[in-house]
Amino acid sequence: MLLKPEDLVVASLGPCRFASPLRPTRDGGFVSDDTRILAQFELRADAPLDMSVSLEKAGPRARLYFEPAVTTAAIVTCGGLCPGLNNVIRSATLELIYNYGVQRVLGIRNGYRGLNPQSGDTPVPLTPDFVERIHYLGGTVLGTSRGPQPIAAMVDFLEQQRIDVLFCVGGDGTQRGAQEIHHEVQRRGLAKAIVGIPKTIDNDVAYVSSTFGYATALEQAEKVLRAAHTEAHSVVNGIGLVRLMGREAGFIAAGAALVSQEANFVLVPEVPFPLDGDQGFLTALERRILKRAHALIVVAEGAGQHLFPDHSARKDASGNPIHEDIGVFLRERILAHFAGRGIPVTLKYLDPSYLIRAVPANAWDMFLSDQMARYAVHAAMSGRTDVLIGTWHSHFVHLPIRTVVGQKKYMNRDDMLWTGVLASTGQPRW
Amino acid sequence: MLLKPEDLVVASLGPCRFASPLRPTRDGGFVSDDTRILAQFELRADAPLDMSVSLEKAGPRARLYFEPAVTTAAIVTCGGLCPGLNNVIRSATLELIYNYGVQRVLGIRNGYRGLNPQSGDTPVPLTPDFVERIHYLGGTVLGTSRGPQPIAAMVDFLEQQRIDVLFCVGGDGTQRGAQEIHHEVQRRGLAKAIVGIPKTIDNDVAYVSSTFGYATALEQAEKVLRAAHTEAHSVVNGIGLVRLMGREAGFIAAGAALVSQEANFVLVPEVPFPLDGDQGFLTALERRILKRAHALIVVAEGAGQHLFPDHSARKDASGNPIHEDIGVFLRERILAHFAGRGIPVTLKYLDPSYLIRAVPANAWDMFLSDQMARYAVHAAMSGRTDVLIGTWHSHFVHLPIRTVVGQKKYMNRDDMLWTGVLASTGQPRW
Amino acid sequence: MLLKPEDLVVASLGPCRFASPLRPTRDGGFVSDDTRILAQFELRADAPLDMSVSLEKAGPRARLYFEPAVTTAAIVTCGGLCPGLNNVIRSATLELIYNYGVQRVLGIRNGYRGLNPQSGDTPVPLTPDFVERIHYLGGTVLGTSRGPQPIAAMVDFLEQQRIDVLFCVGGDGTQRGAQEIHHEVQRRGLAKAIVGIPKTIDNDVAYVSSTFGYATALEQAEKVLRAAHTEAHSVVNGIGLVRLMGREAGFIAAGAALVSQEANFVLVPEVPFPLDGDQGFLTALERRILKRAHALIVVAEGAGQHLFPDHSARKDASGNPIHEDIGVFLRERILAHFAGRGIPVTLKYLDPSYLIRAVPANAWDMFLSDQMARYAVHAAMSGRTDVLIGTWHSHFVHLPIRTVVGQKKYMNRDDMLWTGVLASTGQPRW
């Protein structure tokens, strides 16, 4: 993460000519454009603090680029489900209408597909009535889809619908699309703000400390781990094996294990492990079973890919690596191992998948998704574009989409999350 | 269900010589041995009511066979997990100790295995302290196991441990074991009461209206259906496919669908369905997708076995038929069907399995498991043996284990449960 | 409950001339008008079974009084909130529209108030879209109100709006109103079906075994008892005192205590108790505290009214007795008692009130409210009127409103519920 100051300069559509109708507090309470959050703030004896890298602080600005009364905003939700999507839609709508006085807010149907006129999907007008109760629901009331759409057709649509501000709620692919829309908008010389809101239940967006949906995922995953532990602990030599989301980063697996405190082994993509041999996972598991007669294993879907021959060669249509099913693989190998040793075990395999992501947001994610949405509205109304709303150690910040796209956040072995997992599991330091 | 009156006569160890220490109400409130519950109480013009078949009412008796102060009771939990097991253990223990004055209650470890001295498992003394908080936990704190153990060894153990009363909590296999223990006890001329408490999350024990765990299973399954519906409804042509428990009876699938009100198709063992053809399931699903662009399918694990060649020939070691995985089968067939029609669909498959059964009991099952346990204690202390505690339309009754074992309860197509499913799904009447 | 056969004869608008469009099962599955459920089915040695008293079985009829295509139905929800109201609205709407083919269903706003043209409230058209997600919400989307409205004005409204079938969802006062509407309808010679759906979170409607909302109330109340027990058990001499609903019957208090298994004293209207003296509640509580150092007390709001002077003299505007606040009263008396004995105690008082009733229905109540609604539609379409949908030991039945109104259901001391409370609390048999 060797960012240069220029990587963090946020694009703007132009000078702000309108006074904000907001009065966040009695005394004003607007955030100055100069206020920034230091990227690093840990002082170490062995390295001086780099003061040059900082992030633009998000928040309501005193002056706006867009005149609310004649502005049209639109919201699109893309990719997989994530708890908090409806909360984002609701809070963005209410912030625009009630607090800024925007009179036309559109909900794009079915992801980027709904920006392509060929889909035949028409936008739904977002009103306070429409969004009244949607924050209690999982999923997205606007619908979603995966994959790219023709950029020119989408910008045509923005022009036809007179959309000035587009909020793109989604993960890496979605933000890549947002950036391409921004480039086409720029190329045509249009004054449209393209604002990203990061959505990743895996919590793996670069430079964003926490994203909505992750806390809910941990809460749901903890219930699954509790059930698996209960199964394993109720029989002699019971083994619970739970596969959780996380193709490239183990945040959900590690976080759920840390919350649960019941896991004995956590396997994540960031920490390759030997399967066989005296230092291998199977031997460690055997020792645990012989000593305690029950064990709980949590495995991220992207863990252990080094165990498959040619694992990096296979790609799907979008160029993402195709993962082998590590859960099923481990189940077979564990059963074979214990069969070979003549130790009877009872293995229960759980793969909760969609159960974790299709639920309503929990309290923390209700908070986070509301704030993300409102900060995105502030950014857009002040004319920021090609910008993503991020969080940096409990501050909301502006990040250039161009800097974030294509990056991923990974767990560091010295992170609190991973050292916490090691403390609670006692597993080997592979 | 053509029972004869003699099928419902409950065995007794002998005359009751001790006065009960219970005072359930100010006026006594004991249940007379003569009180019975009519098996059928629906009057129809076309058939006279059969008054000859009735069930012995459960409840505290005024006089006891066992003298509490010198009685030893033991509890064993067998088979798969089911919400409410710890509640049964706790309430039986407290009823025996606090209300009857029994001074020695043992918890058998790990199912029938713990009755076999060869296992090396030793019973745990059950005390109010030990059981204080166990009702808040899923699973069974005593542990469980599957499969039979040598009958003679188990009865030897009962003799060695001076166990007078054995409560066997489990499903059909467990009750079959209980009956064999009873026969051996009888053969040896021992005065031991063997009392069954039915445990079946599938709710398919014959002559028992409702068993603990089923309500919790429906509550958990409803959450899964809600997630699957949310997934399906969030994309264009989304299909949710949920596999639920139920090898021979569809009570969980039908009950969860009825609770949820979101399912469009419910497939159960009791109602075979054609897969292909104009009247088949796939065509009905296609119509639904073309009309509404989303669908939710619930399938019991034992449904559609007629679709597999030689499906009835294969048996497992215990003689139970081996089921093909109807969920995976349907997933493939549905995807192939829509691929063949050139209709793009997104199918999400959920198989919650253990998530449904390893949780703590919900309020209804907390009630039901408590009562089951206390009625079992009443039955045992009055000297009933070879007896199972059942519920019959909101009354607790005594059932001879011999009559129940090997039977199953199935959904009738005229049952409220199935007509309710048809009303809410609108699915074809196969 | 000495009913005569004539008390259970359900009124009908006339002969059924239309074939039902329903096909509940392949073979028909309609319920014959002759089928009845025996009121009593417990056989006792000391009393012959009375076969003369039975209840008409509810369910879909083969022939209808109303022709669905030209029928207008309306639903009104009255009185206090109860989990399941939105489920009733949704299922009645969907049953009418999808299964019967009724094309006009109206939702009356704000209870009976919305039937009075003077309120200015206009009915909302109930459509599948409108009701799609309302079953996930607590409260009633139609709104509610208390108290009576002018009968003639309401029947004028029914005539103006061409409403043929009116579903009145509510408690005793609501059903009294339904009956008066029915009388006025009859007086005017109109062919309108007035069908009641019982709503009582207290579960105290006469001749109805269980009503929706009660199971959810127990589930919520159990959480409150758990919290109060946790508070009491975390300090030395901690006392938890929880006031629960139940003005005339203690079903919620007793049910919640039975579910919870943590209560040591349950005080209900049906069982008066002495406060002072050696046999009194305060002395029993003192013994418990000295022995165990913590205690949990559950008190129904209508309990202990005999402790207030002139308690029966005071009435509110509707003629209901005004209850003194037994919770606050007990709190003061308990504190005074222990202060007098020089025993330091910490008392935590909880009064969850609305928290228990404003939540969405749990799984059991989702089931029950769905079925209640669909059975009510069946009854209405077949021309039943002045009829209430009841449950009788797991069967749905028709009850004449005239027979139910003004009655109350009380706990009997020999009921399973109360004997269960005594077994788990060990409290004195007052």
Next chain:
Amino acid sequence: MLLKPEDLVVASLGPCRFASPLRPTRDGGFVSDDTRILAQFELRADAPLDMSVSLEKAGPRARLYFEPAVTTAAIVTCGGLCPGLNNVIRSATLELIYNYGVQRVLGIRNGYRGLNPQSGDTPVPLTPDFVERIHYLGGTVLGTSRGPQPIAAMVDFLEQQRIDVLFCVGGDGTQRGAQEIHHEVQRRGLAKAIVGIPKTIDNDVAYVSSTFGYATALEQAEKVLRAAHTEAHSVVNGIGLVRLMGREAGFIAAGAALVSQEANFVLVPEVPFPLDGDQGFLTALERRILKRAHALIVVAEGAGQHLFPDHSARKDASGNPIHEDIGVFLRERILAHFAGRGIPVTLKYLDPSYLIRAVPANAWDMFLSDQMARYAVHAAMSGRTDVLIGTWHSHFVHLPIRTVVGQKKYMNRDDMLWTGVLASTGQPRW
């Protein structure tokens, strides 16, 4: 918050002579004593960053002051209940025993009372078996109490029991006690580490960003707000009034309102408001009711104290100001206001109190309490004393207890929390 660098210097018992048995990661992963977290890291144009104020980073040290094998640790929980207490007890115990190899860990019963030999309470040995399942329970299995105990007697007890490390889990009063114990220990020249773990459901400990229990409180409070909103919205002119915890700071009220998004007015101690007059609360409420016919008000228990005459004069035995019941006061004033205007309203008052704090920790608080406990163990083993574990913008830090005691954290009107409340409620900027 004008801290000087010396305010943040943490006391230490002496040089660390033992190598840590921990291996948090393969490469070591110990935290250096020099590593610090900058207190402020927001860059503003108008003020230079103060680099002199920083906090010592918490975490495992490479070298220890105490030799684990001969160290005795003890844990005491004091004051009111807070979700996460049992998690702290469990994780501290397991970290000490499994990871450090400490062999004697004691649980002090009933708060500081259990450190006073006169209480007769004896410590309970904390073992992995004892703590196995306690993290699933609310409350504290060790018991708690309020108020001070004689310092000398408590230090005598520490000496008698050979306790080297004492973990004091509690709020401001508890930490004041911890500091006094530390002073007495110091005066006697003993080598005992006194380590504080902050416990405040109100989240108002100075210099600590977030404490366990707060997230759970918000989650519970959100449910209460949802119920109150449902009640208010179900009738014409319905008003929900909810009183939440927060004697001096409105974190729970503001946080719950922000999560809920349903509140229309949030009243907190930090923001005094006029009751009457055109700019007053009652007029604003009236406008809301006339416009929307329902309203939800959230009031912190310490709000509006300026409305009571002589409100600051009254103190309780501990010197804390006695608060008037603002909830009951507002209820009366609101009802009087609308009665005076002839506007019929229905007001539902909810005071959930203990329901919010006696529950088990939610996922976030399970995480936070686990980490707090393990960081406290690291601090203690390295010989820190008079030290409190804090969090500073997602980093765990060491704070001198002397600096924290007697301080309070308040919401600033420019805080994200309060501006978020203003954005979602639209309430006046008093």
